[in-house]
Amino acid sequence: MSPTATDRAPGAALDVRSITKRYGDTPAVDAVSLDIRAGEFVTLLGASGSGKTTLLRIIAGFADADEGSLLVDGQELRSVPVHRRDIGMVFQNYALFPHLNVEQNVAYPLRMRGMRGPERRRRVAEALEAVHLPTFGRRRITELSGGQQQRVALARAIVSRPRLLLMDEPLGALDRNLRDALQLEISRLSRELGLTVVNVTHDQEEALTMSDRIALLDRGRLVQFATPDDLYHRPVDDTAAAFVGESNLFRGSVRDDGTLDGADGVVFSPPSLVDGSAVGSGRVAVMVRPSLVRITAVGSAPEAHSRVDGRVSGIVYAGDSRKIIVTTASGTELIAREDAARPLDVSVEQPVTLHWDARSSIVTRLAAGSAGATAPAPETRRTARA
Amino acid sequence: MGRVLTNQGGGRRWWISVGLLGLLFVLLALVVPLAVVVQRSLDAGFDNFADALASASFIRSLGNTAVLAVGVTLCSAVIGYPYAYAMARSGRVVSRILLTALMLSFWTSLLVRSYAWQVILNDTGLVNEALQFLGVIDEPLQLIRTPAATLIGMTHILVPFTILAIFAQLRGISPDLAIAARGLGATRTRAFWSVTFPLSLPGLAAGSLLVFVLTLGYYVTPQLLGGAGNPVIGQSIVEQTNALLNTGVGSAMAVILLLIVVVILGVAARFLGLGRVLGLATERSDR
Amino acid sequence: MKTGLTVRIVGIVIAVLLVVPTIVICATAFTSGSAVSFPPQGFSLRWIEDVLGDRRWTRAFGNSFAVGLLAALFSMVAGAALALGAARARGAIASVFTAISVLPMIVPLVVGAIGFYLVYARLGLTGNVLGLALAHGVLGLPYVFVNVLALLRTLDPRIEEAARVHGAGHLTTLATVTLPLLAPATVVGGLLAFVSSWDEVVVATFLSDARFQTLPVLMYSQIRSGVEPSVSAVSLIVTVVTFAIALAVFAVGPIRARLARRSSRL
Numbered sequence: 001m002s003p004t005a006t007d008r009a010p011g012a013a014l015d016v017r018s019i020t021k022r023y024g025d026t027p028a029v030d031a032v033s034l035d036i037r038a039g040e041f042v043t044l045l046g047a048s049g050s051g052k053t054t055l056l057r058i059i060a061g062f063a064d065a066d067e068g069s070l071l072v073d074g075q076e077l078r079s080v081p082v083h084r085r086d087i088g089m090v091f092q093n094y095a096l097f098p099h100l101n102v103e104q105n106v107a108y109p110l111r112m113r114g115m116r117g118p119e120r121r122r123r124v125a126e127a128l129e130a131v132h133l134p135t136f137g138r139r140r141i142t143e144l145s146g147g148q149q150q151r152v153a154l155a156r157a158i159v160s161r162p163r164l165l166l167m168d169e170p171l172g173a174l175d176r177n178l179r180d181a182l183q184l185e186i187s188r189l190s191r192e193l194g195l196t197v198v199n200v201t202h203d204q205e206e207a208l209t210m211s212d213r214i215a216l217l218d219r220g221r222l223v224q225f226a227t228p229d230d231l232y233h234r235p236v237d238d239t240a241a242a243f244v245g246e247s248n249l250f251r252g253s254v255r256d257d258g259t260l261d262g263a264d265g266v267v268f269s270p271p272s273l274v275d276g277s278a279v280g281s282g283r284v285a286v287m288v289r290p291s292l293v294r295i296t297a298v299g300s301a302p303e304a305h306s307r308v309d310g311r312v313s314g315i316v317y318a319g320d321s322r323k324i325i326v327t328t329a330s331g332t333e334l335i336a337r338e339d340a341a342r343p344l345d346v347s348v349e350q351p352v353t354l355h356w357d358a359r360s361s362i363v364t365r366l367a368a369g370s371a372g373a374t375a376p377a378p379e380t381r382r383t384a385r386a
Numbered sequence: 387m388g389r390v391l392t393n394q395g396g397g398r399r400w401w402i403s404v405g406l407l408g409l410l411f412v413l414l415a416l417v418v419p420l421a422v423v424v425q426r427s428l429d430a431g432f433d434n435f436a437d438a439l440a441s442a443s444f445i446r447s448l449g450n451t452a453v454l455a456v457g458v459t460l461c462s463a464v465i466g467y468p469y470a471y472a473m474a475r476s477g478r479v480v481s482r483i484l485l486t487a488l489m490l491s492f493w494t495s496l497l498v499r500s501y502a503w504q505v506i507l508n509d510t511g512l513v514n515e516a517l518q519f520l521g522v523i524d525e526p527l528q529l530i531r532t533p534a535a536t537l538i539g540m541t542h543i544l545v546p547f548t549i550l551a552i553f554a555q556l557r558g559i560s561p562d563l564a565i566a567a568r569g570l571g572a573t574r575t576r577a578f579w580s581v582t583f584p585l586s587l588p589g590l591a592a593g594s595l596l597v598f599v600l601t602l603g604y605y606v607t608p609q610l611l612g613g614a615g616n617p618v619i620g621q622s623i624v625e626q627t628n629a630l631l632n633t634g635v636g637s638a639m640a641v642i643l644l645l646i647v648v649v650i651l652g653v654a655a656r657f658l659g660l661g662r663v664l665g666l667a668t669e670r671s672d673r
Numbered sequence: 674m675k676t677g678l679t680v681r682i683v684g685i686v687i688a689v690l691l692v693v694p695t696i697v698i699c700a701t702a703f704t705s706g707s708a709v710s711f712p713p714q715g716f717s718l719r720w721i722e723d724v725l726g727d728r729r730w731t732r733a734f735g736n737s738f739a740v741g742l743l744a745a746l747f748s749m750v751a752g753a754a755l756a757l758g759a760a761r762a763r764g765a766i767a768s769v770f771t772a773i774s775v776l777p778m779i780v781p782l783v784v785g786a787i788g789f790y791l792v793y794a795r796l797g798l799t800g801n802v803l804g805l806a807l808a809h810g811v812l813g814l815p816y817v818f819v820n821v822l823a824l825l826r827t828l829d830p831r832i833e834e835a836a837r838v839h840g841a842g843h844l845t846t847l848a849t850v851t852l853p854l855l856a857p858a859t860v861v862g863g864l865l866a867f868v869s870s871w872d873e874v875v876v877a878t879f880l881s882d883a884r885f886q887t888l889p890v891l892m893y894s895q896i897r898s899g900v901e902p903s904v905s906a907v908s909l910i911v912t913v914v915t916f917a918i919a920l921a922v923f924a925v926g927p928i929r930a931r932l933a934r935r936s937s938r939l
Binding site: 088091156157160 | 829832834835836838839840841842845849850853854
Binding site for chain 2: 677680681683684685687688689690691692693694695697698701708709710711747750751752753754755756757758759760761762763766769770773774776777779780781782783784785787788789790791792793807808810811812814843847868871872874875889892893896897900904905908911912915916919
């Protein structure tokens with residue numbers, strides 16, 4: 001959208017300060033704080049029931065928090081009624097006005113702001129051009145495909161150059177190809193316009209692709225608020241590690257000698273698994289990404305690598321990669337992921353050794369109340385949410 | 387931090403205030419008049435009620451109404467059931483014809499239909515002419531101004547409610563059930579009585595209840611077809627208020643009628659759900 | 674499993690009985706004789722012309738139309754308002770809205786008529802369009818309420834949230850989004866309310882006087898004073914108007930269904 005590059009209106013900074021919302025006794029959102037910078041693209045990521053949608057609705061003004069404050073460029077937003085918050089919003093099911101045509105839908109926010117005449121027409125045309133639907137103005141909403149409807153919804157959300165752009169699972173109803181194309185388009189558009197975006201999704205891939213930062217929520221609490229890179233490589237605890245990307249997780253206590261108690265059969269190398277700070281800190285989780293795990297015949301793993309023996313229990317192809325599932329003597333399932341183009345040199349039931357560079361092990365704390373905090377055995381969790 | 391005005395609550399409050407607008411209209415236009423009827427009925431203590439209940443003609447009209455309501459309900463059930471069944475289980479053409487006939491009848495003005503029955507049942511009406519032509523009778527039969535005329539007219543007016551209620555119920559019963567019963571060796575008749583009929587009973591009950599309650603309040607049709615000789619409650623009430631200008635007793639009678647209706651609906655609501663009964667009345671209810 | 678032949682024949686016979694009265698009356702309107710008889714004697718339009726040329730009938734026709742339109746308007750505004758309240762309030766308040774909306778359906782007309790008469794007479798609301806329209810408006814309200822409520826149940830609340838978040842206040846959202854979306858159901862309910870007013874006799878009799886009569890009131894008094902073909906002619910006209918409205922309702926029905934489908938898919 002080149003015409004607007006000259007008169008872009010950068011989004012506002014949004015300071016979410018310990019927002020809490022309870023339904024009955026259970027907090028749906030539990031003291032969540034986020035400092036969202038102007039022009040930043042932030043995704044609230046979490047499973048259903050994590051509180052991400054509630055938090056978005058609080059920001060939009062459809063629900064009010066019980067505690068905390070929302071500051072937009074330093075001003076309290078909570079006392080501002082929905083229609084004065086200067087927000088653009090994209091809904092999961094688009095929520096277009098079925099009785100209005102495309103142009104009228106996109107013009108709606110401008111109409112509400114009292115803008116009329118040629119200026120309004122120009123802005124509507126610009127917005128439609130930005131979403132690649134310049135000739136669709138007169139179409140009825142019902143004549144559009146799902147993808148086109150979502151573009152119209154996007155045009156309607158950005159046409160007034162709002163201080164905040166909120167998106168509630170914007171791509172949830174679309175098929176995969178369309179989703180991938182729109183993901184890129186939405187990130188491009190939001191960056192070009194300098195919009196501050198708060199996006200909600202349960203799709204970690206979408207979150208990792210589009211966001212400057214991701215706020216990972218779990219049961220109403222903020223687990224981690226970090227860049228995709230940090231979230232992936234430096235999860236703060238086992239919840240984050242398990243939710244974002246695939247992981248092999250070993251939970252246990254760090255012994256005085258630096259090895260992990262409870263992770264039967266796993267030889268961590270070098271023996272001093274963690275630096276001194278983790279020793280005596282109680283239970284921890286050690287995470288290894290499946291893509292960093294190598295698989296060899298028993299006994300042929302490099303000395304310097306951490307390793308564990310097991311038996312191949314399954315081989316699953318997934319696009320360009322394949323997953324090799326290995327069950328250890330204690331019954332734990334671990335995953336190694338390798339390039340599908342490589343020749344397959346293991347077969348089911350074959351005894352193998354899984355090994356990985358010691359630097360691939362990431363030590364995190366255990367989340368309070370997480371399953372691993374009480375379960376003694378090492379455990380592998382794969383996210384089922386991709 | 388203090389509780390800031392919640393927008394969601396504000397939203398709910400907004401819709402409540404919108405609803406209150408309509409509520410106010412019903413209160414002023416209907417509830418106040420009903421309250422005044424109650425007040426007028428009590429303007430001499432319970433004397434008006436005592437007078438009403440001491441009136442032989444009112445008691446007789448209560449009996450007439452009860453008999454009429456039972457009769458109309460039974461006739462509607464007997465006529466309405468096969469009709470609804472044929473409508474629900476016939477082929478496209480027959481179903482269409484039956485539905486169209488039903489709607490033509492249903493949408494004809496209540497007054498026009500009462501008038502039509504008057505014309506048909508007259509001494510020189512269609513029925514008497516036909517019977518005389520066929521030589522069945524020599525002198526015209528007294529059909530008009532009889533309880534039978536009221537029964538015929540009221541059944542014609544109200545049977546659509548029974549039909550629609552049963553039809554709605556039958557449509558929700560899969561024909562496969564009866565087919566399955568036949569597959570297990572039941573005859574067509576036995577399959578109907580052992581499977582389809584029991585499942586359709588809630589619709590029959592809802593429709594019958596509605597017809598019964600609606601019959602209680604009718605005035606015009608009994609007046610035109612039954613005449614003044616065998617009055618129903620509605621006629622008693624109108625006579626008190628219009629002819630005798632005794633609004634106190636008339637109001638007492640009206641309150642009694644209202645109480646009867648409310649009690650019946652209240653009891654029915656416990657078993658059938660009021661929505662089920664009244665949901666049908668919304669198609670088109672004329673009294 | 675198709676029905677047996679017997680059931681179908683019984684059905685057709687009842688169908689004939691259902692429509693016979695309507696047909697008889699419409700036919701007697703075309704008689705050339707001076708008595709209402711079936712089959713009619715000859716064929717003429719004299720009674721229809723008679724009625725259309727008679728000031729009493731045309732005035733009553735005009736009164737009925739005015740009352741029906743105004744009543745439908747009252748029903749639509751109040752019925753839609755109550756449906757919105759019932760759908761969007763919670764708990765006891767929603768129940769109150771629903772109860773008050775079905776009340777007009779429960780009250781026997783005779784009972785309502787006395788109440789209207791007692792109150793409206795004191796307020797000068799008898800013998801004019803406004804009083805009867807208020808009474809008929811409240812009696813027709815349930816049609817609008819039920820239809821609008823059914824549509825509201827299928828309406829995606831996010832469409833209105835979209836209006837709110839993009840700058841519309843409560844009232845603006847109602848005017849620019851909610852009401853346009855509810856229009857088909859409101860109109861259907863309004864048409865039904867019109868029809869129920871159009872042929873209502875009991876309340877109309879109580880609220881009319883010698884100078885102000887609606888069509889049913891005049892018809893009723895004519896029928897009582899002796900059957901005449903002019904009444905059949907009026908019946909024919911009344912029936913034609915009602916059927917025209919019925920067709921309109923069935924025409925709007927598909928539009929509403931389409932709208933409901935649309936909003937459920939979106």
